[in-house]
Amino acid sequence: MNIKLLLRNKAFLFFLCLTPLVSALILGIKADFKLYTEEAEEIHIIELDDCSDRAVYVSDTSAFVVKVYDSSQTELSEYVLEQLAYSGMFSICRSDTSKMTEEEVLKQAKSDAFDDRAGTLLYLKEDFDTCVLAGDYANALQIYDVSDDERWVLFETEISSLLSKIHQVSANTGMDTDTVLRVLRSLAEEMPEKEVVSLSGKEEIALTNEQRAYKSPIGYAFAIITLGFLFCGVCVAHTVIEEQDNKVYTRLMLSKLSQSEYLCSKLAMSVIISIMQTLILGIYMFVVKDMNFGISKLNFLVIIFFLGLIFSTLSFVIGVLLGDVMSSNYAVFSVWTISALLSGMYFPIDSSSVTIKALSNLMPQRWFMKAAEMLFVGDNSVYSMILCITVAYLIVIMSIGGIGLKIKRGNV
Incomplete structure (x- = not known):
């Protein structure tokens, strides 16, 4: 009877049919994973037209800005600056000073110390290659510390380690620059793929550029379908409110029906609604041709069902406790x-504060986004995690709802 009443509700039909359709259309959008590839390659050396140009205007100010006076202009100096730039910690801005004397470079450095906002100034001298290969670092370069930023110590340590590595390779292979660079690049290619591990000791899921591109439409689809689950749950709560206003609830309580049986029947409606919306979404997904978002459609529908079960129950409990549709x-x-x-469905929150991350972990969508990532990499433990998360949220929601009803009726 309640299902028949809901199917006559235009608002219920609107959210039941439209939100799965919009979600399916979002999932059908072709992901442009080239954007993520370009993002990974955007760290490079910034070239200055003149040594008097200010690095602060063109650099990445979120990193430690290093202005370089390169009088060497060799492959070895290029390699050193590339390694510093690719570390991601420094923003390297280079100017060609090969036609300037050391006194002119020093004069320009003194001017930039006041006029520019670089964290440090690096002067690569003309005999950079010869001095570095020989281990004579003092005559190879000069570092000018021009700020109070403590990251200059990190920069000094990084470049010292890099130069020591070059000198060590040179001592084993001879004094030929080309041979040293060839050995260094071959060593870099032989390095094992890095393993990303969180500070908590748990291994993070490493996604490819293509999977990261698929993650965005999945987040938007989660957001839209969640809206439908919530408002369909409100429609279920609306039936409870109407039955109380029309004394239907009173007549039911005068019969042999218990209050727990009555609430279970309403919760069963939330389950049925979740199944209905999931099926409608599945129909739309199989109608849209060439839909590919990195996860099998069946697996996606399973996690959508559990997500809907949480939010349908949550909105039902909210509606019953408030007792007013509006x-x-x-x-x-x-x-x-x-x-x-807060769940990170619209934008990543990995770089946010500890407080935001803690709040994010309280949101159900956050865990279902993690489930999507686990499905990307073929982690078979995803279903046990989703089942535990769903049961945990349902227990919390129903407990809060039960306590709220008792307080509302003055039984506590």
Whole structure:
């Protein structure tokens, strides 16, 4: 009877049919993973037209800015600066000073110390190659510390380690620059692929550029379908409110039906609604041809069902506790907006503060985004994780709902 009433509700039909459609259309958008490839390659040496140009105007100010006076202009100096740039810690801005004397470079450095905002100034001398290969670092370069940024110590350590490595290779292979560079590049190619590990000791999921591109539409699809689950749950709560206003609930309580059986019937409706929306989404997904988002459609529908079960139950409990349809709509829309923002479905929050990350882990969508990442890499433990997460959220939601109802009716 309640399902028949819901199917006559235009708002319910709207969210039941439209949100899965929009989600399917978003998933059908072709992911442009070239954007992520370019992002990984955008770290490079910034060339200055003149040594008097200010590095602060063209550099990445989030990194430690290093302005370089390169009088060497050799392959070895290019290699050293590339290694510093690719480390990701430094923003390297280079100017060609091969036609300037050492006194002119020193004069320019004194001027830049006041006029520019670089963290440090690096002067690569004309005999850079010969001095570095011989281990004479003092005559190979000069570092001018021109700021209070403590990262200059990190820079000094990095470049010292790099020069020592070059000198060590040179001592084993001879004094030929080309041979040294060839050995260094071959060693870099033989390095094992790095393993990304979190500070908590848990291994992080390393995604390819293509998988990272697929992750964005999945997040948007989660956001849209979640909105549908929430408002369909409010429609279920609306039936409870109407039954209370029309004394239907009172008549039911006068019969042999218990309160727990009544609530279980309403929760069963939330399960049925989750199944209905998941099936409708599945129909749309199989109708749209050439849909590829890095996860099999069946696996995606499974995690969508569990996500819907959480939010349908949550909106139902919110609606019953508030006892007003309009207030319930405002509440669930606020829940949807805040949870979607904090869960990282719209933008990554990996670089955010510890507080934001802690709040993010409280949002159900965050765990389902992690489930999507696990499906990307073929982790078979994803279903046990999703099942545990769903049961945990349902227990918390139902416990809060039960306590809230008792307080509302004055039984506590």
